[in-house]
Amino acid sequence: MIRFEKVGLRYGERPEVLRGVNFDLSAGSFHFLTGPSGAGKSSLLKLIYLALHPTEGRIILFGRDVAKVPRRELPWLRRRIGVVFQNFRLLGHFSAIENVALPLLIKGAKRQEVETHVIELLRWVGLGERVAAYPATMSDGEKQRVAIARAVVGRPSVLLADEPTGNIDPDQAIRIVHLFEELNKLGTTVVIATHDQNLIARYNHHPVLHLERAAVRRHDPLSPVTALAAAAAGGVRSHD
């Protein structure tokens, strides 16, 4: 579903952020992407959601080499990937329902047609009472849930989240990971980037992609402790 082949990334003339990264995430999988701050987690997600092009290697999404997809077809790929951005990135002048409806509206859906569905989704994330609220009046936990609802409203096959538990209290965080697990049970491929080791330890039944020194190491969910210890030793370039 998402395959990286010897992917390298650098910003301008700076040192490589990613080097020779290989992995293959199968459809319906659930991964944590971890690594210290600045390791390149956000950058790796951006490569998947097509906000960046790799400087080297190939990225294969839904069986298509991204580099060979004509630019005007990229929106269709993006619509199959839901993203919960760091800092939510909601539109400030749009209410919760409008923010969540946006991915449907840009596809040409009529406002009245999507309203019921969007309200239902907001109820699912626990914001049934906050449908008409504006981001400025919401707590970070509420904004995060609006962002999640927006990410999944178009029924994407892949859901990416960048530090989704970053600014919120532990109770909210558990609630949010629970939402991701529910979506994953429905078949969505999930990748959550986080540097929160407690969170990963708590959900240690999911495999972990560990990012350090520009390379990715994949850890078996059955031995998370050893995996983390190996990761902490660091610097091991690896394959999938």
Add this chain to the structure above:
Amino acid sequence: MIKRRSPVPFERERSERFLPFVIGAMTFLGALAVVLLFTLDAAMTRWRADLRDTLTVQIPATKEAGGERAEAVLAIVRATPGVANAQLVTYEEVERLLEPWLGKGSAAKGLPIPILIDITRAPGATIDRAATERQIQKAAPGATIEDHGTWLNRLVRLALSIQLVAAAIVMLIGAAAIAVVVFATRAGLAVHHDAIEILHLIGAQDAYIAREFQTRALSLGLRGGLYGLALAAVAIAVFTAALPDLSVAPAFRFSPDGRALVALVLLPVATALIALLTARHTVMRALGRMP
């Protein structure tokens, strides 16, 4: 609950509100240039129709009465090939022509007033002006024959060059309008970068994002165009009202002929379309640089 509004928060941004005023000022100048263009065009058409087929013979005034000489010249002229009609301009008519300059009354009586003969050329015919002049000079020394064509040509050339300048002004204004819209759109792209990026990343096509900007530009452009046109209408009304008092030739008065009105009405539409296309092009180019 889902309101009909743009995902790009234009209303929150004050910086582009100057656009209708700038475009308004441009449309105003453009409208005046267009009026000038068409007024001159109409005037030229009128001059051509009035003067193309007329010549004037002028017999200088002498001490003695000129009746005999006038009759002789008239006979020669009437016999000249190509002349459809020749008529002595009566003393009363000359007096009336001179009245605006010399005032009412018989002020002209004491002046040496030349004798004038109006000639109408047969349609399509040519008159050998030089030969005819030599002929009439035998009967009336010093008599001249004037072809209005030469004078008309000079006038037309002058009018054409003014029209050219007016057209250049219209084009210059169009170019300036494009530049202004480009800058305003670029500023908008920078200000609304966040909203644009969000739209882009959730899968909006470039054309969708551009549509938001072009709709906005269309509305601002149309508003500006209408401001400018309204202002131009007031200015033209004032000019038209003021002109008779200045006793400028009626040719320079704005007579709203159909084409001019159509051009004036189309002006704000054209302005709005220029704004729309410019904004679209600017946004599409900027988005094309995004991955």
